[in-house]
Structure formats: C-alpha cells, structure tokens
Amino acid sequence: MFKEDFLHYIWKFKRFKTQHLVTTNGETIQIVKVGVHNQDSGPDFFNAQLKIGNTTWAGNVEIHLKSSDWNTHLHQKDKAYDNVILHVVYEDNAEVKNTNNNLIPTLELKENIDLDLLHHYHKLIYSKNKIPCGNQLNKVTTFEFNNWLERLLLERLERKTILITNHLKQNKNNLDETFYHFLFKYFGLNVNAIPFEQLAQNTPLKIIEKHPQQISVEALLYGQAGFLNDDLNDEYFQRLKKEYAFLQAKFQLQAIDKVTWKFSKLRPSNFPTIRISQLAMLLKSHPRLFSKMLELKKDVKSIQQLFKTETSAYWLTHYQFGVEANSKPKKVGKTLLNNLIINVVAPFLFVYEKQHQQEKYIHLALQLLEQTPAEANSIITNWKALGIKSSNAAKTQALIELKNNYCTPKKCLSCYVGNKLLNSI
Template sequence: MQEDFLHFIWKYKRFTITDLLTVNGEPLKLIYLGQHNLNAGPDFFNAQLIIANQKWAGNVEIHVKSSDWYVHNHETDKAYDNVILHVVWEHDTEIFRKDNTAIPTLELKNYVDKDLLHNYTTLMQSQAWINCETDFNSVDEFKFQNWLERLYIERLERKSKELHQLLKISKNDWEAVLFKMLCKNFGLKVNGEAFLSLANSIDFSVVRKIRHDVLDLEALFFGQAGLLEEEIQELYYIDSQKRYQYLKQKFQLDNLGVIPLQFFRLRPLNFPTIRLSQFAKLYSTEQNLFSKLMTLKTKEDYYELLNVDTSEFWESHYTFSKSSKKLKKSLSKSFIDLLLINTILPIKFSHSKSIGNRDDDVLFSLIKSISVEKNSIVDKFLSLRQVSKTAMTSQSLIQLKTEYCDKNKCLQCAIGSQLISKNR
C-alpha cells in the first residue's frame, strides 16, 4: 500500500462516502474533500466536513498507518496544527493535538471496494513493458483521445520551461532563441548538442550583421565548428578560411566550448557541412524569420517558407575536399516536419502563451497534419492499440512513456485511473 494510492482514493472519492464513521464511532459527513496539495504540508487543504453534528473547516492528512504521523514528525510541525481529519488505511494509534484532544481519524480500508484494491495491486505489480500493457487497448476511446491531447500540451509546457531559460540568457530576444533551437535541430540527434554549442558560441547580433552574405554565414558556422583548421587546396575552403579569420578578429570570436561535429554513420545528406550550409542559406534568405514562422498556420505554408537548399559549392560536395555529382540539396518535407515538431511549434506555443494569446486549435491542427514519428516507443504503442498516426499521437505517447509509465505514475494517468476503477 502506497500513500499516493490513498490520495487517489480520497481525491476521486473511490470509496463509500455514505454512513461513514470515525474510528471512535462518530458519524462523519464529507462536504468538500479539499484541494490536493503537491508541495510540503498537509495533503489536502481547506476541506469541509461534519463530525457528530459539528462542522469543521481545515486540512486533511493522509497516511498508510496512523503512527506515520509520528514517523514524519508532524507533531512538531506547525503546518499540521489545522488538520481536522486524519485519513489512514490502518489505524494503529491515536494522534493528539497540542491541547491533547484526539484528531478524528477515518480508517479507509473499511470503505474501499475490493475490486479497486485488486486492480491497483495487479497494475503496480506488472512486469510488462508498461504496467497496463495487457489492458491498454481496452480504455475508452473518447477518454484516450482527450488524454493524448493533454499529454501533448504537457510536453509543450515542459519544452516551454526550457525555452524560457534560453530567453533569459538571450535577454528576451525571441529571434535569438529561435536561432539556437533551429540550429540544434538542424543537427538532428547525432549533432544536436554540438550544433547548439555552436549557436551558443555566436552572439545573434553577429548573425544579424552579416546575414546578407551566405558565404560569410557559412564561414562563420564552419569556423566556429572547427572545420576550417586544415590545409585544403580548394578555392572555396581557402576563401572561407579568410572570411572566418576576418570575422573572428572583427567580432572577437572564440570556439572553446563548441563540441566537435560527427560525420560517422551519417547519410551524406545529413553531414553537418550540408546542414550548416542549408542553415546559413535560410538565414541569408529570410529576414524576420521569427515573426514569419509565428504567423503561418498550415503545414504547406511552412514547407514553402523553409524550402531552402545549399550554396553552390555544396551542390557538388558533401565534404570540403571531395567533389560529387551535382545535386540540389533542399530541405526535405520530412526534415521540415522535424523542425516543426521539435522547434517551431514549441516556440509558437511558448511565445503565444507569454503574450496571452494562446491558440491551441492552430497547434493541434498543425501537429495533427504531420505524420507520426517512427521510433521504438511509438512503434511499441502502435502494436498495442490502433491510434491516429499523427505527430501529436507520437509526441503524446513519448510523453506518456517517459513521464508516466517509466515513473509508475499510473494514478496520475487517465488510462491507469480508468483501469484501476473498472469493475471485474
């Protein structure tokens, strides 16, 4: 038995609430069970109840055993002076206030249905990939879809906190935050952190000043990434070295904290040289990129805006020293989808929230228009249940697995809650 299960029982009234008696035989009537407190202090604030015709207003504390009151040293904590009811699974000792009057106690085990306890125990003792793997497909579809939408908003809220940390560092410059997050996601999983360290090494004011020249931007990015330190007899490479040395001296740049880039096991189109050239092309082509991205509303609009390629040199190269068949290397729609999922939509959510202009309908419309992501977590969930194959589903399922299933937070999950409450 865990306290969080008792919190669940109390919060959602999963017990017989009529004809209640305290352990001393006094009739107990519940008016308001209180507000769940997830921080320090009593478990439920501002409850209202009637004990033996006397109305009480105050806090409720919940324990597995009555004696846990003393184990947790509540008798010396003033925060618990206003507790009007002690709710326990098992009553094993009397608890007294400072004036030596006993705190009324309700022993829950006498009022909880055996099916509820059986369902909870079965779920929490599961050794499957997720606790509810066997019954995952049985959850009501309407509740399931609502839960997925809530999970997606939760995921956006978590990313929003990260973005606001970057916003503080960038002195409330949303353009600078966008630059860093886009750069990170241009690096994909393999080079994401390296690309972010590269973006962090450059003050965005430098990008603003030189963005009119794509070759300057490329030289800046390649130089900060440490890719211009060899002796390669190629005119483009030599020119990039000269440009970078000028920019480095002019803007007092250093790249001491930049993480080395990886080429190993990457497809040529995902080489960091190609992605950095495309990134430079985007910023040299689009002025006021942030405001444009925030106003677009359809996936097709984003495809059109982000349809950028490389500079001419990289049409016939993947690395500095070896030429290849000439090919236009534009951002693919699947790559733009990743930028939407991981960068643009989280920033759109965070920015609209910061200015008090949230429009979740637009976000849901956009995320649902993108195809489902493919990874081991999503694939496993899809094998358990038929769901709509959109990016909102995949983002929600990732949130479900990492923040609920992996942490055994079934009681806070709409799926777990329904399975625990079902009748056998």
C-alpha cells in the same frame, strides 16, 4: 504494498467503506466534502468538510501510508499543516500533533479498502508490459481515449513551453535568439544536438544580422564549429578561413572543438557539414526566423516552405571539405522538416500565445501538428501493436507524452485510462 498516491485516489473518489467511520480515538466521521486535491506542497487536500463527533469542521486533509510519516516529514513543526482536520492513513502507528501541540484526529483505512480494487491496482503497477493496461484498452471507448490524447498533447506543449521559457530568461526574453538556439539543436538531431547547441551559444545571432552575406555566415558557422582549423588546398575552404579570421578577431569569438562533431553511422546527407550550410542559407535570408515566421500567411504550407532550404553551391559536390563527390542537391528533407515543426515551430507558437494572449497561435500550432505526418519510433510501434494507430504528429506527440509520463513511471492513478479501469471495479 502500494504508494501513497493510491490512498490519494481512494480518498478523492471515496473508494472505501464510508459507513460507520471512526477515528482511532473512537469518534464518528461523516464526509461532507473530501476537499480539493493539492498537487503542490502543503496538505494533500484543501477545503475539506467533515463532521467529527458532533462538530462540523472545515479544513485540510493530510494522507500518509503510516501515521508516523507525519513526524518523519516534520509536519509537527510546520505551520502549513496546522489547519489539518483529519489525518488519513493506511496504518495507524503513532499519535500526531500540530505546532500548537493539538492532537490531529486520525482515520485508519486498512480494514476499509476493497481487496478486489487493491488487486487490480497491483496488476497495473506491477505489470511488466510497456503499456501496463495494454490488454484492457478495449474497455475505454475511442471517443474517451481521443479526448484524453487531446489533453495530453496540450500537456506536452506545456512541458516544452517551460523549457523554452527557461531559455528565454537566459536570453533576456529575446524570442528570435532563443528560437535560433532551438533550431540549431534540432538540426543536429540526437547525434549532434549538443555541439549544435554549443555552436549557437558561441555564435550570437546579432553577428549574423550584421554580416548576412552568404560567405560571412558560412565562414562564421564553420569557423565557430572548428572546421576551418586545417590547412586544405581548397579554394572555397581558404575563402571561408580568411573571412572567419576577420570575424573572429572583430568579435573576439571562441570556436568549439572539432572533435565534438560526430560523422560515424550518419548518412552523408546528415553530416554536420551539410546541416551547417543549410542553416547558413536559411539565416542569410532570414536571421530573425521566428519574427519572419509570424509575418507569413498563417498556414502550414507557408511555414513549411520557409524551412525548405538547401546548401550553398560548394556542397553540391562535397560532403566534407576538400573531398569531392558526385553532384547532388542537398535540401532539408521531410524527416528533418517534420522534426523542426514538432519540436521547435509548434512549441514556440504556443509560447508566443502565452506571452501575447493571441489564441490563433495555439490553433496554428495544433494545425501544424495535425498536418504533419505521424512520427515513426519504438514508442509509436508499441502503441500500434496494441491497435492504436496514428495519422499525424498531433496524435504521436500525445502518445509519447502518455508513454513517457504516465505509463513508464506507472502513474496510472493520474491517467484517465487507469482511473476508468479502476472506477469500473
């Protein structure tokens, strides 16, 4: 069998025998306009134009696998469906009516669908390959595929925009505060993303703005992270502990539990203790990082340079409190920097453009992604095995969007490639 979206595709592109169509009651049907595909609630196609019998109708079209689905979905009680002029189904098994008790004309497509088309659709939908159409990608030109990727990149940025916008509402539309939260999340990478989010949530940015001195910012962050609860014989640790006690009492702060932080399987340079110091050094200079970023010259290098920070002096010889190590500078590495640009900087520039209608920020966001190296992960490896190579993060982000939101859920009918392959049959 198939899903309802296949019937949507069949109707939208008239991929069925359109001659000698009749309703289940024997009236002839001529399709003037199939209507506009509706992706939201309500009838599936708006503003269709059909000639049924001797009468030309303008209205909506609803599509189901079985006509009885109309009643299952309670459309007979929903006035939003009173303007439906045709019920298109694969199989007719029940008469349907609207809220006015008027019979809705029904078109059954079971005998009108090309079996070869259905066979190729099944091959895509039931493919066990990670990329269902992977062995047919050569049927789509490079130009067409790249155009589709450009659209997918914008879709991915739009998806991230929705997430950021929801957080903005919680933060009273404060972009700097929201940027601060996302910055912390991605500084934690996947392993410590949650505790870093909690740390930002429990430590309002305005406190850092009031106490921007290095010792205060580090004390605040390490204390709120739960790292200053021990009693170590370490001079710097004790200085931080004393400063945090003052700030905690002053602002009635609540620390998170130290046990939430993960160190195992991490490289020492990725230890949360190191990342917290890097964040502290970044914030002591520029608490309102997003605002600072907007002040910079609008080029990639200036933005990258802003985030190229390193730890305070203590952490040159430490990875954890009280445990000395060989002296080594600990700067934000290329991998983390690229991750921040992809997941924080570019999406926030996209959001800012949406709020202020300044198109130059979309161009800057895209430019940042185009000048950021391609990501390396299992999804990109799968694409590479199919001959799809990536030169930058703009392309890898688009390929991730394609894989996660089209290939994996088998939304081939919503994908340009899937449509191209089926339309060629």
